[in-house]
Amino acid sequence: MQLTDTHTHIYYHADTLALQEQINRCLENNISRLFLPNVDTASITNVLNTASAYPENCYAMLGLHPCSVKENFREELASIKSAIEENNIYAIGEIGLDLYWDKSTLEEQKEAFRIQVGWAKEKNLPIVIHCRDAFKELFELLDEQKDEKLYGIFHCFTGNLEQARKAINLGFFLGIGGVVTFKNAGLDKVVEQLDLKHLVLETDAPYLAPTPYRGKPNESSYLIHIAKKVADIHGRSLADVANITTENSKIVFGI
Template identity: 65%
Template sequence: MVLTDTHTHQYYETDPVKKAELMQRCLDNGISRLFLPNVDSTSISQVMDMVDTYPDNCFPMLGLHPCDVKANWKQELETIYAAIKETKVYAIGEIGIDLYWDQTFLAEQQQAFRQQIGWAKAAKLPINIHCRNAFDEVYAILKDEHNQELRGIFHCFSGTLEQARQIIDLNFMLGIGGVVTYKNAGLDKVVEHIGLNSIVLETDSPYLTPVPYRGKPNESSYLIHVAQKIADLHQTTLETVARITTENSKIIFGI
């Protein structure tokens, strides 16, 4: 059984021993494919260090996280773009719009999002989208930028069934993580109506820890609990969810 974590910041752990233990727990649970998004220019080296350490298991994505779109966003984009040109990446991300914490840089977030979508189109790469309290803003840009080649993952999806279908119609897959295991989140009611061919799995480690570890730091090995919850919702096996969602990830990332 092969499980794929399409979105993890497991590189935040910098202690080599603890990092090795995290990876071993992943492999023990069948999670052998991890896709790592940076968040800004300073985190590129952390991502690449983990990719260099585990080249058979870890794959980089690079982009500018919307929460890191500040006054110096243009310089940040220049640095990140230079890094993309120098290394093999499998997606542009995570990119998007976040209006949860601060709306000061909304216009800049929109510009950065469009610019990075342009990178993805030019390089024929998927995008990994961060969207928080900004579905309408993100969807408007995606619809405007849509073409047959633009694809990717709507990371940490937690919206309605109607929103899920809107995203899927634009050739994107839903990144489902620990929130689907939360009793009162309502995401389980959406996911049970979404075909497995439109879903990929993620942890967003160290955030959004699934039940039964909620309240503790998340890690990619906990992806198995997300997969099992989805299997239960679809009345199928863990192995089936692993197989289909991993195949979906291969379609997106090309590996």
């Protein structure tokens, strides 16, 4: 059995004992593949260093998070693009739209997204999408950008069934995280109606820890609780869910 965390910020612990301890706990739970999303230029080094320190387990993604899109976003993008050209990465991400924290940067967020989707298409890479309070605006962008080269993951998907099916039809897998274990979130009802072939698993550590750790710092080893919940929802074995979602991650990332 092999589990894959398709979205973890474990690199926040780069060059610390905590990183090694968390990696060890992952391996004890058969979580042997971790994909690391960048958020801005400041985090590039830690993403790349962590992937370099654990080449059999950690894989780098680079992109500009929508919450990091400020007035200087073009300078940030230039730095990230330079790092992409110089390093081996497996996706452009995380990128997208976030209207929860700041609606005033919507146009800048859209432009940053368009530019980064262009990079992904040039390099035949997937994109990893962050979407918060912005499904309408994001789907409009994706409809604008859709072609045979547009694909990837809707990270931390928490939408409804209609939105799930729209994302799938656009060529995306859905990243299912800790929210699926929350009692009243309703995501379990959506996941129940989706074929496992459309799903990948993630933690978004250190955020959104699953039950029974809700409200505490998350870590990638907790992916086991998300996988067990999805297995319960679908009436499948843990091994089935692990193997299917890991195979899906290999389709997305090419590794």
